[in-house]
Amino acid sequence: MRLWFALPRTAWLSAGLLSAALALAALLVRALMGAGGDNIATLMLLQAAAVLALAVFSGNSGITSFGHSAFMGLGAYAAALMTMPAAVQKTALPNLPAWLQGHELGLLAALAVAALVGIGVGMASGAVVARLSTGSAAIGTLAFLIILHVCLVGARDITRGSQTFYGVPRLTGFGVALATVVLFTFIARLFREGRVGLALRASRENEVAAAALGVNVGRMRLFSWALSITLACVAGALYGHYLGAFSPKDFYFDLIFLLIAMLIVGGRYSVTGALTGVVMLTAVVQILRQAEAGIDIGFVQVPPIFGLPQLGLGLALLMTIWARPIGMVGLSELSPATFAAKLADPPPAATPAPRAEAAARSLAVRDVTVRFGGLAALENVSFTVPTGQVTGLIGPNGAGKTTLVNVICGQQRPTSGAVLLGDIRLSDLPPHRVARVGLARTFQNIRLFDRLTALENVTVAAQAAGHGRAVAEELAMAELQRVGLAGRWNELAEAFAYGDRRRLEIARALALDPEFLLLDEPAAGMNPAETDRLIAMLEELRRERPIGILVIEHDMRLIMRLSDRMVVLNKGQKIAEGTPEDIRNDPAVIEAYIGTKRPTLNQRGEMQ
Amino acid sequence: MEFFLQQLLNAVSLGGIYALLALGLAVVFSIVALINFAHGELMTVAGYVLFVCILYAVPLPIAVVAAIGAAAVAAAATERLAFRPMRRADPTSLMLTSFAVSAILKVLFQNGISARPKPVPLPPELSGTLTFGPVRLGTVPLASILVTCLSLAALTLFLKRTVMGKAMRAAAEDFQVLRLMGIRANRVIAAAFALSGMLAGISAALWVAQRGSVDPLMGFVPVLKAFVASVIGGLGSLSGAVAGGFALGIAEVLFQAYLPEAALPFRDAFVLGVVILILLWRPDGLIPAKTGRRS
Numbered sequence: 001m002r003l004w005f006a007l008p009r010t011a012w013l014s015a016g017l018l019s020a021a022l023a024l025a026a027l028l029v030r031a032l033m034g035a036g037g038d039n040i041a042t043l044m045l046l047q048a049a050a051v052l053a054l055a056v057f058s059g060n061s062g063i064t065s066f067g068h069s070a071f072m073g074l075g076a077y078a079a080a081l082m083t084m085p086a087a088v089q090k091t092a093l094p095n096l097p098a099w100l101q102g103h104e105l106g107l108l109a110a111l112a113v114a115a116l117v118g119i120g121v122g123m124a125s126g127a128v129v130a131r132l133s134t135g136s137a138a139i140g141t142l143a144f145l146i147i148l149h150v151c152l153v154g155a156r157d158i159t160r161g162s163q164t165f166y167g168v169p170r171l172t173g174f175g176v177a178l179a180t181v182v183l184f185t186f187i188a189r190l191f192r193e194g195r196v197g198l199a200l201r202a203s204r205e206n207e208v209a210a211a212a213l214g215v216n217v218g219r220m221r222l223f224s225w226a227l228s229i230t231l232a233c234v235a236g237a238l239y240g241h242y243l244g245a246f247s248p249k250d251f252y253f254d255l256i257f258l259l260i261a262m263l264i265v266g267g268r269y270s271v272t273g274a275l276t277g278v279v280m281l282t283a284v285v286q287i288l289r290q291a292e293a294g295i296d297i298g299f300v301q302v303p304p305i306f307g308l309p310q311l312g313l314g315l316a317l318l319m320t321i322w323a324r325p326i327g328m329v330g331l332s333e334l335s336p337a338t339f340a341a342k343l344a345d346p347p348p349a350a351t352p353a354p355r356a357e358a359a360a361r362s363l364a365v366r367d368v369t370v371r372f373g374g375l376a377a378l379e380n381v382s383f384t385v386p387t388g389q390v391t392g393l394i395g396p397n398g399a400g401k402t403t404l405v406n407v408i409c410g411q412q413r414p415t416s417g418a419v420l421l422g423d424i425r426l427s428d429l430p431p432h433r434v435a436r437v438g439l440a441r442t443f444q445n446i447r448l449f450d451r452l453t454a455l456e457n458v459t460v461a462a463q464a465a466g467h468g469r470a471v472a473e474e475l476a477m478a479e480l481q482r483v484g485l486a487g488r489w490n491e492l493a494e495a496f497a498y499g500d501r502r503r504l505e506i507a508r509a510l511a512l513d514p515e516f517l518l519l520d521e522p523a524a525g526m527n528p529a530e531t532d533r534l535i536a537m538l539e540e541l542r543r544e545r546p547i548g549i550l551v552i553e554h555d556m557r558l559i560m561r562l563s564d565r566m567v568v569l570n571k572g573q574k575i576a577e578g579t580p581e582d583i584r585n586d587p588a589v590i591e592a593y594i595g596t597k598r599p600t601l602n603q604r605g606e607m608q
Numbered sequence: 609m610e611f612f613l614q615q616l617l618n619a620v621s622l623g624g625i626y627a628l629l630a631l632g633l634a635v636v637f638s639i640v641a642l643i644n645f646a647h648g649e650l651m652t653v654a655g656y657v658l659f660v661c662i663l664y665a666v667p668l669p670i671a672v673v674a675a676i677g678a679a680a681v682a683a684a685a686t687e688r689l690a691f692r693p694m695r696r697a698d699p700t701s702l703m704l705t706s707f708a709v710s711a712i713l714k715v716l717f718q719n720g721i722s723a724r725p726k727p728v729p730l731p732p733e734l735s736g737t738l739t740f741g742p743v744r745l746g747t748v749p750l751a752s753i754l755v756t757c758l759s760l761a762a763l764t765l766f767l768k769r770t771v772m773g774k775a776m777r778a779a780a781e782d783f784q785v786l787r788l789m790g791i792r793a794n795r796v797i798a799a800a801f802a803l804s805g806m807l808a809g810i811s812a813a814l815w816v817a818q819r820g821s822v823d824p825l826m827g828f829v830p831v832l833k834a835f836v837a838s839v840i841g842g843l844g845s846l847s848g849a850v851a852g853g854f855a856l857g858i859a860e861v862l863f864q865a866y867l868p869e870a871a872l873p874f875r876d877a878f879v880l881g882v883v884i885l886i887l888l889w890r891p892d893g894l895i896p897a898k899t900g901r902r903s
Contacts, residue, residue, distance in 0.1 A: 062700060063700075064700055064703065064704065127888075128884050128887060128888060131887070131888060131891045132887060132891050133843075133891070133892065134699070134700075135637075135641075135643060135699060135703075135843050136839050136843055136887070136891070136892075136893070138643065138700075138703065139643065139835045139836065139838075139839045139843075140839070140884070140887065142832065142835060142836075143836055143839075143880045143883060143884065146832060146876060146877075146880060147876070147877045147880045147881065150873070150874060150875075150876045150877045150880075151874060151877050153873065154873030154874045154877070156873070161873075257707070257711060260704070260707070261708075264704055305715075305719055306715075306718055306719055306723060307714070307715040307718055307719070308715075310711055310712075310714070310715050311711075311712055311715040311716075313708075313711065314708040314709070314711035314712035314715070315708070315712065317704060317705075317707070317708040317711075318690070318705060318708040318709065318712070321694065321697070321701050321704055321705050321708070322693060322694065322705075325697060325698075325701045
């Protein structure tokens, strides 16, 4: 586990700035809103704590959780049972089980109980969330909302069912709320920059690519969910001790709707956005609540509209998603660099230490057969990719190249046969394990983490290779330098042009420090000049590192020039293997590509 | 025996309603990847149209057709107004849009009509029981099962035999290719929404027939259940939606009938707990959706 204080200094400064800004906003509300100011400011801070808890999971993973309000309820009831005076407990909850009676703990101890409940429930429910796909996971959280609500209503002896649970000491004041929010801001902000947060954000942008770079997406989701639920339980406990009396309905749909609206309107992709949304929608809700009873503007009388705050939240949410889906704040965080760009220095680039040289292993495809129903996409394909060389894999459309790539990278189980790296069976491993064993890849349709910076894209891979944050960033800079993108380290990947995207993807794969690199049509869509630069870069790479490269390509010029050996697939079968020279003159290859025996390939590998 | 048969009947009729709702969700999800929270409000629209028709003594069959039509129009309208401008958005944004639409419509119903339930009296011949030899069975559940079966059969015919139906199935597997075949995307999507609205309308009629009243939150609970059903079946899978709907309905009724008294308040928690176990076993659902995507 990497330690948090190893994080970039800007993350700490940013968290400090955010805390200060929110504290200022809360103090202003308290001072300006008159008699109710203290209450409104405290409520705003508690909602900020809840939204931060939600953001730790939903913001980073991209999976909307509808369950958080119910987990807050769980924390509220758990903590309230601990602090409730024994005398009140006797009348309010006559049938309370003995082990819950008469604890009369202080607030801090009660919060610790809520946090423990959160860890336990969070780990258990997280095991489910971690296994589901993004859409199903959102509905899974909805199921948790209903399950917990039903349990809170059903456990009458403990919670008074749907009746009001009263007699909870009002221990949450402005100061307690503020201290909690500052703590939560630091946790959320540092978590976002940390190893898990960065890996999760990468999976949010592109789950397949994250797994192919060695990120165990499920485990990252489990970890962040458990943390997020723990924070939600603590926030709920504080909210309960602010309300003093509540019922399960207070922790159901209306609350989660408010929290989600705040997160989305402010901006789900940053902690700054989450906090901005809380402040803005607090203002909107306060104003609309005044207007709910009806307004008299001189000549016009607006009739009372029941549910006006809900209507306002709905419209705010709708307009945000239409006009600016990334929210008011967008992707960047409030940090010292917001005010002085020169504070955002690139990290130094480190020369990667040469890999501890194990016995050179080879990547072997052994008798791989894949059948889809009756169709054999691959039939008994075998070949070896030696280390230190470039192996080219070609074949006409429908030859089975993509299927073979999927088998090698663990995305498709072969019907029979295996792919071996040394003596490890890659074809039995999930994609993220394949990456860690030593095989990195790029994708036919480039899969970058679009809304992460170039440096973050590459750092994800370096961290997955086992480096701490600082070292990972230095290695990432070195890889960016190699592909000529170091000057643009701080730009978002989505801003890069096509050729640059290809090169960034290669830099990212190399940051894994793989023994083998699989390039899936690296020159697709490139013009001749770009292809030449790519060839030069790959040739240099081959000289520098003992790495085995497998290139799948349509571009004959590139593959003929680069490959030491070539493998040709046609209709699921290997029809030729040898040096580019052999392949160029192989009649079976020519027939597969052209269909007749007449034309041949010239010296430059072009069809004549 | 009679108790068991009645419970089975209830289970199948409830499962049928969930199946129709889940199918409506699946039709839309399979094509535009939208998890539609506003589906419940389509039910509510149909419920209110039914209420108004019966208030003005419109014959029941016409009232039901009007209600189903109104839900279809409402679905197409939400597509045109809220979701079409969002065509390029990611699934999460789409889902949140529907979440907001749903919240806004609820407030509008509460203020425009009434926050309180409105009674929808059924014709007396529907409220009794039918006697088959020694067993008496409720008319409403029987009619409900009949309607569900007819709807499923009609839907199957539509999807397999008509051009638009085939286009919808094709769109679910690969929308880009469908467009390259010269099919107009907007028409397929609008038709999918209208179809999901019709399904919501049918389920609303069945739901109201069992409840006897409509209120602004009427669609909330059944559609939550339908979400769960569509996940058990496999998000976006049509046969999965039907399987999930029936499985959920049957599980609910069985738990209701056979759970001990003390555990009854926790019925939904038990049912959803089982659902979660199923998902741990099969994360992509019982009958996962097919898609044709390359890496």
